[in-house]
Each structure stands twice: as C-alpha cells, then as structure tokens.
Amino acid sequence: MNKICTLFKIKYPIIQAGMVWCSGWELASAVSNAGGLGILGAASMYPDVLRQHIQKLKTVCSKPFAVNLALLYPDIEAHIQIIIQEKVPIVFTSAGNPMLWTQKLKEAGIVVVHVIANTKFALKALDAGVDALVAEGFEAGGHNGKEETTTLCLVPKIVDLVDIPVIAAGGISSGKSMLAAFALGADAVQVGSRFAASVESSAHPNFKQAIIQSREGDTKLSLKKLTPVRLLHNTFAQQVHEAERRGAEKEELALLLGRGRAKAGMFLGDLETGELEIGQVAANFDDILPAATIVEQMMSEFLAEKQRLQEINF
Numbered sequence: 001m002n003k004i005c006t007l008f009k010i011k012y013p014i015i016q017a018g019m020v021w022c023s024g025w026e027l028a029s030a031v032s033n034a035g036g037l038g039i040l041g042a043a044s045m046y047p048d049v050l051r052q053h054i055q056k057l058k059t060v061c062s063k064p065f066a067v068n069l070a071l072l073y074p075d076i077e078a079h080i081q082i083i084i085q086e087k088v089p090i091v092f093t094s095a096g097n098p099m100l101w102t103q104k105l106k107e108a109g110i111v112v113v114h115v116i117a118n119t120k121f122a123l124k125a126l127d128a129g130v131d132a133l134v135a136e137g138f139e140a141g142g143h144n145g146k147e148e149t150t151t152l153c154l155v156p157k158i159v160d161l162v163d164i165p166v167i168a169a170g171g172i173s174s175g176k177s178m179l180a181a182f183a184l185g186a187d188a189v190q191v192g193s194r195f196a197a198s199v200e201s202s203a204h205p206n207f208k209q210a211i212i213q214s215r216e217g218d219t220k221l222s223l224k225k226l227t228p229v230r231l232l233h234n235t236f237a238q239q240v241h242e243a244e245r246r247g248a249e250k251e252e253l254a255l256l257l258g259r260g261r262a263k264a265g266m267f268l269g270d271l272e273t274g275e276l277e278i279g280q281v282a283a284n285f286d287d288i289l290p291a292a293t294i295v296e297q298m299m300s301e302f303l304a305e306k307q308r309l310q311e312i313n314f
Contacts, residue, residue, distance in 0.1 A: 003165040004188035007111060007131060008090060009064050011035035012299055013188030014178070015134075015167055016195045016291070018068020018092055019142060020044035020277070021267040024202040025053040027195060029061035030291035035299075038291075039092060043070035044263065047078035054086045064089050066113075071096020084108045095143060095227075098128035106131075113167070117145025122158050133158060134190050137170030141193050141279035144221055144228045152184070159185030173281045175301025179309075191298075193279040198291045204269030207276060210234075214282045225250045226257065232276035236261065 004013045016023065016031040018039035028038030040057065042050050050067070057065055067088050069079055072095045080101060083091060091105050094115035102112050106129060114125035115134040122133055135158040137151025138144050149157075151170040159166050168181035169190035178189045196203055197211040214232060222231050222240045225248075231237040243256055257275070265274020289297075 008037050010037050015190040017190050017192030022196045022201045022203040025057040027200040028065050029057045030200040032061050032063045032065045034292035034295040036295050039066040039068045042067050051082045066090035068092045098125045102128040118147050132165040134167045134169050139171035139280040141230050142277045146228050155184040171281045175298045178302045179305045193282045197288050200291050203266050206269035206271050207266050211282045212286045216283045232278045235272040
C-alpha cells in the first residue's frame with residue numbers, strides 16, 4: 001500500500017500544490033473528489049476568506065483535503081485557529097520554521113507536511129515531528145530554494161536522509177514524470193503548474209493562457225536576494241532581471257516588487273506588470289483541462305508507462 005495514500009486516506013498519490021491566487025475551494029475540491037489531495041492556498045487569503053473557502057469546500061467534498069500554510073504569514077495565529085476550528089485534516093507548511101506550529105497542529109489531530117528544498121531544512125522539519133516532507137526542486141514555480149537543486153538531485157537525497165514519506169515536487173505534470181519521481185524513491189508527487197492551468201483554478205483566464213503558451217526558457221528563478229521565485233517572462237520580470245544584472249541590492253528589489261503584484265498578475269490578469277509565478281514544466285503542456293481529467297490522465301499514463309518498463313528486457 002502506498003505510504004502517502006494511507007497517511008492521507010486518498011486513492012491516488014497525486015497532490016495539488018497550494019498555490020497563491022490559483023488554488024481556492026473549487027480546485028481543491030475537484031482534485032480531492034477525483035481521488036487526489038486538493039490543497040487550499042492560504043497564503044493569499046485573509047483569515048475570514050480562508051474560513052469561507054474551507055466551509056465551501058466541505059459542502060461539495062467529503063474527502064480529505066489540506067491547507068497550505070505559509071508560516072511567515074503575518075496573521076498566522078488566526079490561520080492556525082481557523083484550521084483547528086474547521087477540523088482541517090491535513091496541513092502543508094512552508095516558508096518558515098516548522099518548530100513553531102507543528103506540535104500544536106498535531107495535538108489537534110492534524111497530519112503535518114513541510115515543504116523543503118535542501119537537506120538542512122529537511123532535518124529541521126524531521127526534528128519538528130512532521131509526518132511527511134515535500135522535496136521541491138528548483139524547476140518548480142512560485143517561491144523556491146536558493147541552492148537551485150533540481151528535483152532529480154534533491155528527491156533521492158532526501159529519501160536517503162529521512163525515514164518518513166517523501167513527496168516529490170518541481171517539474172511534474174504527467175504520468176511519465178510521476179513515474180520518474182517514484183523511481184527516485186518518492187511516495188507521491190505534488191503538482192502545481194499543471195493544476196494552475198485547470199478549469200477550476202482561480203487564476204485569471206489571461207494567466208492561464210500565458211501558462212499554456214509558454215515555451216522553454218520563458219521562466220527564470222529571480223529575486224534571490226529577497227525570496228527566490230520563478231517568474232514567467234513579462235515586463236516586470238524583465239525589469240527584475242535588468243536590476244539584478246547591474247547588482248541591485250535587496251532594498252531596491254523590494255521597492256521594485258512593491259505590494260500586490262502577484263495578485264495583479266495571477267488573479268487579476270495583468271500580464272505585463274504583474275508577477276507571474278509558474279514552473280518550467282508549463283512548457284510541456286498546451287491545454288486547459290478539468291482537474292479531474294488531469295488526475296485521470298496522470299494515473300493512466302503512470303500505469304501504462306510502468307507496465308511498458310516492466311516489459312523491457314535487458
């Protein structure tokens with residue numbers, strides 16, 4: 001039996017990433033209803049909005065779901081309180097110290113998973129008592145590891161390091177890439193970009209079109225002096241790259257980033273001056289599909305490719 005399916009009580013080891021401005025209750029419920037694990041992206045939600053999304057999700061989905069909790073969120077205690085009050089079964093934590101809240105969440109009966117991009121933070125999360133890890137390579141969209149360790153290198157390193165289940169993330173959008181992650185020792189995969197371009201994604205239609213029209217080389221890890229983030233090329237990204245080329249310091253980059261730029265780009269559809277966060281794997285698909293279809297296609301291709309490899313004689 002698959003460790004992650006057993007831990008989360010789900011049918012398929014496919015996790016939809018908790019993406020800011022893309023993963024509201026419609027997407028999370030669609031993925032969970034399809035047999036995977038849907039995640040609400042709480043980092044873009046005020047506490048009352050998070051509660052609304054949790055409650056709406058529970059009206060249309062009786063299967064397990066999760067909330068992605070950015071630990072550096074300014075009103076983190078309110079998020080924690082709502083998650084416990086609403087009996088959220090699983091929490092994925094990221095962007096912060098897992099020691100701060102893991103035990104409180106576990107005392108409330110919540111399964112806790114932490115997202116890491118290197119061995120140092122994997123060990124810290126293990127010491128904090130998390131139940132599983134997401135090992136995210138730097139191919140991934142959104143905020144990322146400064147080390148720029150690829151999924152192919154990171155996942156087996158983390159699998160060998162820890163004795164808890166490991167979920168692979170970064171560059172995964174198909175059954176073939178899912179099978180590759182399993183070959184590296186992962187127990188499940190977390191998929192972001194592919195679900196960002198799904199029918200149920202709360203991303204703006206302009207952003208969804210930009211995702212499926214992107215090609216190789218259209219994304220770049222940027223803003224490493226602030227918090228590293230993979231950006232899709234546009235006017236804002238070009239300004240960032242030019243500033244970084246001439247050695248701009250943290251303060252100048254923070255001023256350039258400003259406030260609300262991610263919402264403007266991904267949620268409101270400003271494709272020029274908005275911040276567009278997406279993974280390298282966006283260049284590998286060119287259609288917008290229902291989330292359930294994505295889950296079904298991934299599992300079907302995964303099983304077919306697994307069978308094909310088993311039939312190869314060496």
